[in-house]
Amino acid sequence: MTQRQDLPQFEDHSKQEHRYTTCYMCACRCGIKVTVEDEKIRFVQGNPDHPVNKGVLCAKGNSAIMKQLSPAKLTQPMLRKPGTERGAGEFEPISWDAALDMLTARLANIRATDPKKLAYFTGRDQMQALTGLWASQFGTINWAAHGGFCSVNMAAAGLYTMGHSFWEFGDPDWENTKYFMMWGVAEDHASNPIKLGLKRIKERGAKFVAVNPVRTGYQAIADEWISITPGTDGMFALSMVQVLLREGLIDDEFLIRYTNAPQLVINNPGKQGDGLLLRDAEGNPQIWDQHTSGVQSALSPDVAPALLGEYEAPCGTPVRTAFSILMEKYMAPEYAPEAAAQVCGISADDIQRIALEMAHVAFKETITIDTQWTDWAGREQSQFIGRPVSMHAMRGISAHSNGFQTCRAIHLLQVILGTIDCPGGHLAKPPFPKHIVPPIKPAKGNAPNTPLESAPLGFPTQPEDLVIDENGQPRRIDKAYSWDAPIANHGLMHMVISNAVAGDPYPIDTLMLFMANMAWNSSMNTAQTMDMLRAKDHNGDYKIPFIVTCDAFHSETVNFSDLVLPDTTFLERYDTISMLDRPISEIDAACDSIRQPILAIDRDVRSWQEVMVDLAGRLKFPAFTNDEGQPKYQDYKDFIVNFERAPGIGFLAGWRGKNGEKSLRGEPNPNQWQAYKDNQCFFKFDLEPNQKYMRHANKDYMELAKEAGWVGSTDQIVIELYSETLQKFRLAGQGLYDGPQPTQKHHQERLKTYFDPLPFYYAPLEQQRTDAKEYPFYAVNQRPMFMYHSWDSQNSWLRQIMSQNYLYMHRSKGEALGIKDFGWAWIESHNGRIRAQVKLMEGVNPETVWTWNAIGKQQGAWGLSDDANESQQGFLMNHLINELLPGENEAGGQRMTNSDPITGQAAWYDLRVKITPVSDNDDELAGQNLSWPRFDKVKPLPNFTPATKMSSYSSHPNINLSRGWRDIFSRGEK
């Protein structure tokens, strides 16, 4: 549109500046362009050139101004006031110098004596490459980020099956897919990319099937909504696998060329080695070659492997193909659609139809892209064959104690249809795919003043890799990589406080938390967790002696801290979203990005990244100090640019080399940071057409990946439908493993039952131990698209969209129980009860109730007034969930962790509840619109300024459009 003469000059742009950075209103990491004037934000918009969001922005990003203006921002370092109790919320300001001196002295002492006494756990951060390196240099094995209570099941299942995964390590091919199935996606994860993708597939007329007990958000626009019973997705997927096997609708060429389906498995039940792969002297897995009618290396290009069959190895060992075991397993009656229907609440007809629809699209609507490419064996290929069925799955799968095997079941479904990394299918995002699994083992021990020999987190492939002592007891405070949770790749953050307070496996000295709200919505069992944080031993000392919290905002956890280090907001800091961590890559490009300060810091806060680098210098970590023992890096930006993990490989992949001429690998470039700023704060390295698909077996791609340090070799990545890793652990449970084996019966039983080398369905652990008649409803949490966990109740715009959560249930069930819309009810689980207001709805599985996560807040926290809806009517479902499983004391008098028995993933969604309407007679809150439990009010922090009663934000005096009197009078005549 051109400016009309009757319109005034709009706002004065001469005083405005555009600055680019990366959003952090959630974990999506969109590129943003921020218009600033007078050091105030005029406008935050999506960067149209950015690979992640392509110009769009969500409700959160559009409300960044109000996050920046939050009254909950911490303003200065604080110390718990001497003589006051932890949790009483009495703090006094302390200078940064004093705070860091105090912390350095304490940490130096721990490091010099017993480094594991520091437990360092971080929340939804995007800098695990730094915090993990820091922990490793400190020498503590007790480090992890929040993945263990978020979605480790998705990452682990993907990496142990196909070398990439859903969300951060892979995406549907939105441009080409013709059938898209979304499993258990609770509206965030990812935010804008999923929305952009859904638009594309709907534009193109692809079918969108949503599997979710709740029909909100994305589900609302699905062509078909599958209202599944929570926690039964594995059964649904495997029943569809049966349909496909029964009808012979599988991609046998894909299975033979790219997976271990034809590999020979030793068939010696009850004997050592049973279920392991047959291997030759060099350790190569074997197949039955139909050309030579004999056993050959599975890695040879010149063989025609049999997919099915039982054979005898040259040594006389009976063997059968992995696919034969798979056939036997999934053709069993328990996976028949009629049987699955009873479990999943989906009709047998629908299960069968959806399986056949996908097969039709995969095999009858195949697409091809004509491109010359070279396969893993060096053979020229002329096209990519695409089976355009794709999927995405997230927390609805991962937050169950059967989530790892369920996610593997979904991957199995994808793989037998041949839909992996092909046009229209599910595509990896660089630096993925990786070999199965990345060759990093978790560090096992630590020594004073010594960095760990390996990273704290890694990928076990056998019982020898566990982090246990000579008695088989856990070495880590969260018991990750113990027999409790052998493949706990992201740790078990939800167990740290509980274990540390119990001194099991040992007491710690200092708990350091970064942006994790462990005293509230990030812990199960919130009220008891608060008690644990306050718990003292018989000497009157705190069982967790010292708690350090770094956060930008006044969360509930700040209240339980001894030392509070205030972080900046994301608009005030340097940062990187690194290829060494979880980069922002797209399916066809390797991408990373930076954050730069958009606004000057106006209070006494420092970014945690800067503090980490500072502390690393003070503590004289080898990687952070020079030969004279002096700090090597001036600040975090200096570290980002100059640190090299391996020669030429650093945090940022773009503009490397002395003159910035190299991509992916090259020596540090002193001007790299400026180059990123000049390129709108991101780097995008496009793959060539011959590198975009079938990358697990694509030499053109693998050579690039090796050069970039993404993989260690150019060998083919063979998809592991059959997991020998899991079988090794199962053998250990059976007492048939030549190596470490558990001695306790409950560990043996868990390994035997759950470490099945092929995915299977089992009822979630809590549900196995809960009386379904007494607790008839499944209870789950969803996330609204306009809130990121607990972060956005402090945002005055977003809390106008929602300041109270309700318990949502199906109208028919509410009516049957005598609960009216907006009525109050008690919701009770094995762990306790809560009082909440109920909303009745149609679009929910009738056996399921749910609420929005983390809307409920503690009174006084997050800068909210005492009467805020979040603390008066809002509630957490966390009170109903225990970090320990209910029921029998199976572990020698102890209850087991409420987690996936394979990965240790927190099983948030296994909950069952009963619901009773509030009765005026027996309710202590009768007639009051209040949720329960209620907590003491959090006291205001020193120098806290309560927010004004009215907020009228504008970055400049508004320019009114005046209507002329002539217009008023002339128009009035009409």
Place this chain on the structure above:
Amino acid sequence: MKLGLVIDLDTCVGCHACGTACKQWNTSGTIGPLSDERPYEKDPSGSWLNRIRTYEVGDSPHSKTVNMPMSCMHCEDAACVTVCPTGASYKREEDGIVLIDQDKCMGCNLCSWACPYGARELDPNSGTMKKCTLCVDRIYDEQLPEAERQPACVLTCPTSSRVFGDFDDPDSQVSKLSRQRAGQQLMPELGYNPVNTYLPPRNPKQQDQIKVSAVQGIKQLVNRIINR
């Protein structure tokens, strides 16, 4: 010109991005600030120019969830303008945008009572009426890059469910979409002739639209000679 929006209810996921983008732009825009009362207290309430409502239509199992963003429809026969006693509310002849001159509005609320779409909100601080301007200060501002001369809600919508354009131009995208997708006016029976047009949700992809693969039978599953 007849400027307005097309809103696609088939792809709106109810994410509220358009609502907050609007709030963000316009609080520093011609109509702003858009004030918020009790921003950190009980029942926070401010003036918004675009709100997203979510409805369930029908009873299960035949219910449907619909997300419905609502802002000023820029009606051709705008009752809000007719009733305005001061002349603050007006509809621009040249492009049909309905605006409020903040200097002339006395906050009498007549217009908001006249509007059947709930599109007008009294600012709790200024006491004047606020409503969607179609981002008149974006679409005509030649200082902005051309691609950004769009309403903030349209620029930001992650599912491109909002399209801005001239309904008088039969070749504009809004006109084409309205024709192709049977665009609907909201409550046309009231006679205000709203310009904004809603594209109804498409029928769910019918089961028989995707063929079910012909049954091949288990006997098909035999070893074939396939070279690695």
